[in-house]
Amino acid sequence: MRRLLICATASLALYLVLFGLVLERPLSLRPLWLEMMQKDARLASLPSPKLVILAGSNGPYSHSCAVMGPMLGMACENAGIAVGMGLDEIFIRYAPALHAGDVVYMPMELEQYAMSRAQYRALVDGALMLRHDRAMLRHLPPGRVLGALFCCTLADGLEAIxxxxxxxxxxxxxxxxLAAEYxxxxxxxxxxxxxxxxxxxxxxxRVEPSAEEIEAGYGTKLIARFVARERAKGVIVIGGWPTEFSGAKISSATRAAVKRVYGHWFLNLPGQSLYPRRDFFNSEDHLAKPCQFAHSMAVADGLAKMLGRAVNAPGAEMVDVARACS
Incomplete structure (x- = not known):
């Protein structure tokens, strides 16, 4: 028994040293970490009032600060990061840069709401925090810490090597x-x-979450807490629909469950952000550039009306690109 305990302890120590100090995946995972660090730094540098687009990959693929910022006359950061990065960590990192008068537009993917605590324990940012920012783990619940500590497998190690x-x-x-993508x-x-x-x-x-999954989701709880905290600071938080294929089977009950998270501060575009498949790049959340621009123009118009702000006409070059959207 003593020998077994020694071997188990030594194995655990070796695992933590390897994945906490030595091994990482610089091509498949590190870009996500760098992306988050870059967006966090830019948010902190922008003057208020600023516009922040906050979602998963639906943010940067289907929305454009280059379009929306000038139309609304606001500095803008497209702060969305792939769904594999936990909202709990993202919210903690971004919150200090958000101030009274800032506008946060949140066209969150529906799966973000429905994600469970168990799914959060398995997110890829656990490995990134273990390798690059163990101090962040102190701000996260025990389940997330355990998920980070035991994030990695033999296959992960081989990929790193x-x-x-x-x-x-x-x-x-x-x-x-990142320079080629953003x-x-x-x-x-x-x-x-x-x-x-x-x-x-x-x-x-894909199969979209039900109203029950949205209401019970751990992601919904995280988003609702973030919305409440930021609004208490004077930040204007507005919900919105992620882009989806036309014909997506999203029930009215599911839509109502999402809207309840934001109350009356919700941008309900006429088409509910539904587009034909030919308008997308590689998935439901990712519009191709012409429709990214066209959708951003519609969102900017909608936000301007909600905020009581004047809206500037989009640039001629961007209008030309957007015309290719069906």
């Missing part, structure tokens, strides 16, 4: 990956319509 030499040789690195305001810029993945777009539509 394969990726780290490539990154060291400069074949690819996180900064060059502009300085956090908008996705590699979503040209001509490069859309028709194979993915032709696949079956």
């Amino acid at each position: 394969a990726e780290m030499p490539l990154a060291a040789l400069g074949v690819r690195n996180g900064k060059t990956i 502009d300085v305001e956090g908008d996705r810029v590699d979503n040209d319509l001509a490069k859309a993945d028709k194979t993915l777009l032709a696949g079956p539509a």
Whole structure:
């Protein structure tokens, strides 16, 4: 028994040293970390009042600060990050940069609301926090800490061993990956319509969460707490619909459950952010550039009316791009 305990302790110590101090995935995971750090830093540098687009990848793919910021006359950051990054961590990082008068528009993906505590324990940002920011774990609940501590498997280790030499040789690195995908305001810029993945777009539509899943979701609780805290500071938080395929099976009860999180501060666009499949880049949440621009113009108009702000006409070049949206 004593030998077994010694071996188990040694194995655990080796695991924590390897994944906490040595191994990482610089090509598949580090870009997500760098993206979050860049967006966090830019948010902190922007003057108030500013516009912040906050969602998963629906934010940077389907919305454009380059369009919406000038139309509303506000500095803008497209702060959305892929769903694999936990909202609990993101909210903690972004909150200090949000001040009274700032506008946060949240077209959150429906799965963000329905995610459970168990799903949060398995999110990829656990590995990133263990490797790069263990201090953040002190602000998260015990389940998230355990998920981070036991984030990684043998397959993860093998991926790290394969990726780290490539990154060291400069074949690819996180900064060059991000520079090709995002502009300085956090908008996705590699979503040209001509490069859309028709194979993915032709696949079956995903099953959307039910009203019961939304109401019971751990994500819903996190979002509702964030909305309440920021509104108490004087931040204007407005909900919105993520972009979806036309014909998506979203019940009226599900839509009502989402809207309850935000109360009357909810932008309900006439088409409820539904577009034909041909308007997307590679999934429901990711519009191709012409429709990213067209959708952003519609959102900016809607936000201006809600906020009582004058709206500026979009730039001629952006209007030309948006005309290609069906």
